[in-house]
Amino acid sequence: MHKVDSLGYPVGRGRDDLDMGAFLNVRITRTAARLSVLFQREALRPNNLSLQEWRVLLNLAKLGNCHLRELSRISTVDPSHASRVTKALEERNLIRRFLDADDSRRMRLTVTVEGHAMIDQIWPIAIDLSARIEREVGVSDIAAMIRALDGVRSFANTAIQNDEP
Numbered sequence: 001m002h003k004v005d006s007l008g009y010p011v012g013r014g015r016d017d018l019d020m021g022a023f024l025n026v027r028i029t030r031t032a033a034r035l036s037v038l039f040q041r042e043a044l045r046p047n048n049l050s051l052q053e054w055r056v057l058l059n060l061a062k063l064g065n066c067h068l069r070e071l072s073r074i075s076t077v078d079p080s081h082a083s084r085v086t087k088a089l090e091e092r093n094l095i096r097r098f099l100d101a102d103d104s105r106r107m108r109l110t111v112t113v114e115g116h117a118m119i120d121q122i123w124p125i126a127i128d129l130s131a132r133i134e135r136e137v138g139v140s141d142i143a144a145m146i147r148a149l150d151g152v153r154s155f156a157n158t159a160i161q162n163d164e165p
Contacts, residue, residue, distance in 0.1 A: 035133075036051055042129060043122045044122070049122070056077060059075040060075075060111050065110040067106055067108055068082060068107070071109060093112055095109055
């Protein structure tokens, strides 16, 4: 077995000058991936739901109803994936489509009673996982991390906007 660093990279092979742990994008991505695996294992797989389906279902419940394009943007799911995900959720009767009263060429989406029941089943597991992490890491450290992540996101948003023509 090879030794690995805190991010899981092998130690003593390759280029030691590339400290991937210093690269914020890698650290955030790896942390998010591990948390996603944990959440999927504890909450989603037992309910036969994918992470993208959960994000779409949860965001749609929060919005009440919306068009697919808005749901895709809010859920940060690629539009083509959002289309497939909403179709799968609709087939499971977790969401439904209906005609937009203002534009009969467009469809709106909403969560069904069964979809809300699914959320009500998973939500306490999500809250419990967050509470467990908070107890392990500490309330003040979590609060500081949230502030820092908000600052990083703000920086990235500003940098992206400044690069746009």
